[in-house]
Amino acid sequence: MGMADLVAIKKTGILVTLGLGSCIGLVLFDQQNKIAGMAHIMLPDSRESASVLKPGKFADTAVPQLLDEMKALGASKSNIKAKFAGGAQMFNIPGKSSSFLAVGARNAEATKDLLRKHGITVVAEDTGGSKGRSVEFNLVTCMLMVKTLGMGTKEI
Amino acid sequence: MGWGEITSLQLDAIQEVGNIGTGNAATALSQMTGRTVDIGVPEAKIVPIYEIAEQYGSPEDLVCAVLIRTEGDLPCNFIFLIREEDSRGLADLLIPMDISSMDEEMQAQMRESALSEVGNIVLGAFLNAISMLTGYVLPASVPSVAHDMLGAIMDVVASMFGVLGDAALLVKTSLRVKDMQHEVGGSVIMVPDPGALESLLQRLGV
Numbered sequence: 001m002g003m004a005d006l007v008a009i010k011k012t013g014i015l016v017t018l019g020l021g022s023c024i025g026l027v028l029f030d031q032q033n034k035i036a037g038m039a040h041i042m043l044p045d046s047r048e049s050a051s052v053l054k055p056g057k058f059a060d061t062a063v064p065q066l067l068d069e070m071k072a073l074g075a076s077k078s079n080i081k082a083k084f085a086g087g088a089q090m091f092n093i094p095g096k097s098s099s100f101l102a103v104g105a106r107n108a109e110a111t112k113d114l115l116r117k118h119g120i121t122v123v124a125e126d127t128g129g130s131k132g133r134s135v136e137f138n139l140v141t142c143m144l145m146v147k148t149l150g151m152g153t154k155e156i
Numbered sequence: 157m158g159w160g161e162i163t164s165l166q167l168d169a170i171q172e173v174g175n176i177g178t179g180n181a182a183t184a185l186s187q188m189t190g191r192t193v194d195i196g197v198p199e200a201k202i203v204p205i206y207e208i209a210e211q212y213g214s215p216e217d218l219v220c221a222v223l224i225r226t227e228g229d230l231p232c233n234f235i236f237l238i239r240e241e242d243s244r245g246l247a248d249l250l251i252p253m254d255i256s257s258m259d260e261e262m263q264a265q266m267r268e269s270a271l272s273e274v275g276n277i278v279l280g281a282f283l284n285a286i287s288m289l290t291g292y293v294l295p296a297s298v299p300s301v302a303h304d305m306l307g308a309i310m311d312v313v314a315s316m317f318g319v320l321g322d323a324a325l326l327v328k329t330s331l332r333v334k335d336m337q338h339e340v341g342g343s344v345i346m347v348p349d350p351g352a353l354e355s356l357l358q359r360l361g362v
Contacts, residue, residue, distance in 0.1 A: 003206045003314050019215035019307015022315055042315045053322050054206075090312045091223045091300040101300075103315050132308025134216060149304055 001040050006056030008037035008069035015137040020086040022104035024059070024111050024127070025135040027083045028066050028120065029142055030075040036139045037066040041086075043103065044110030059110040063118055082120050083144045083156060084111055085135050087127040104128070124156035162325070162357075167200055169362045173285050174198035174327040174344070180281030182331055188277065189249045189333060196330035196341075205314040205324045212237065212343065215307030222275025223300045226283060229292035230356060231349040233316055234279045240303060242340045247271050249333060268301055275299040278331070282344055290359035316347040 001007060001017045009015065015038035017025045022042075029036035039062040043049065046058035055065040070080065087108035091101050108127040115122055126133070126146045136145040147153045162170075178195050186193040209215050220243035222236045238246065247267035248255075255263050276299050283294045302309060317324040330341045348356065 003209075003311065004318075005206075019209065019305040019311070021304065021308030021311030023311040042311070042318050049319055049321075057318060086311075088308065090221075090302045090304060090309060093223070093225060093297045093300045101312075103312065130302075132305040132311075134305070134307075149308070 001038060003040050004042055004054040004057035006037065006039040006054070006062060006065055006069070008035065008066065008073055009139060010035050010073045011139070013139050015139070016135070018134045020133045020135060021088055021090050022086070022107060024084050024086040024107045025133070026062065026066070026111055027135075027137045027144055028070060028080050029083070029137070029139070030070065030079040031081070031142050032079050033075050034139060035070050035073045035075040036137060036142070037070050038137060039063075039066050041107055041111060044106045059107060059114050063111070063114040063120075067118065077119075080120055082115050082122045083124045083137070084108075084122070085126040085133050085144065085146045085156070087111075088129050088131055088133070090130060090132070092130070126154070126156055162202060163362075166357050166360075166362045167202065169357065169360045170325065170327065170346075171198060171200035173282070173289060173360075174200055174329060176288070177282035177285035177327075177344070178329045178331070180284055181278040181329075184277045184281055185274075185331060185333065188273075191249070192334040194332040194334065196332070198330075199328045201326055201328070202323050203326060205317045205322055208314050208317075208324055208326070209307050209310040211326060211328075212310070213239075213306050215305060215310075217306040219304065219306045219309055220271060221302050221304070221309045222271060222279065223302070224275065224279045224283075225297040226294045227297075228295050229290075230286065230294055230352050232352055233347040234282060235309075235313060235345040235347070236275045236278045237309070237343045237345065238340065242342075243267075243271055243303070246274055246333070246340050250274060272299045272301050275301065278342065278344065282346075286356070290356065292359065313345055313347065320348075320350055320353075
């Protein structure tokens, strides 16, 4: 899945995002009904931006959109749980705390806040650090495989 | 204003900045390495932010990126991007001695420092071109070097552009250092803060 993409699937399948940096790979899933969705979130807040062409781009638009699409597939809100990864800080300039460079941390924070607001439990997360990640969610096992550059692969 | 609304005349002006910047960069690199440096014709283009990574390869390709931030008259982020495999060769050219007998850690540190300098030279040359054309004073930060997956680097770049809109400006440059096994192709990406683009174009008179 590319930047700002948002997809929901049913029964079986794998959701993949390669090369996540400061962005968040958010997975929501309903294990009982076998429905899951993934969004590649780029920025924390749509209100900071001039245009919202793709709801997957912002944390505050991606979470409700993903929930709607999953409900349309038959997911039940009370079953839905979340896993997410990403939000790294790729560049670091000593003595500077530019909000652009720390966008990863702000993305992770915003995603967590939004999920809390919608009453969704986060069962696993792998965020922060300074290295890129690739993620793969398997709907059959509901496990999220996270491959971090130089640090190997783990399942959360 | 986002890059999506830029006119072809304005794009030409940015391309001219790229031309002058790349010329300056080649001269500086050539002086530092003592070798001939050829340049290709830089290409300025507007692409959707969601397709930035595809312009340079696959999301999991390994790349080296050097970022410099300017403040003052033009708050902006500048990124110099090269393939990871090229970065090593380029770094070794700037290190005036054989470091192959040093331990791995030391070699890596020296290359990192050299790459930081490459970024300084190339991006500094761009900044000089902009300064020259606009009269702007552009104090620059120290460079930050990252080695990572192309997709992960471009995530950051796309997010920076993403605040402004859905389009990004890329200046594709190619620097070829002679005597190297293969061509070193680098790209410069310029990401102005909200509002900075207007003032730049105004100063350029387009």
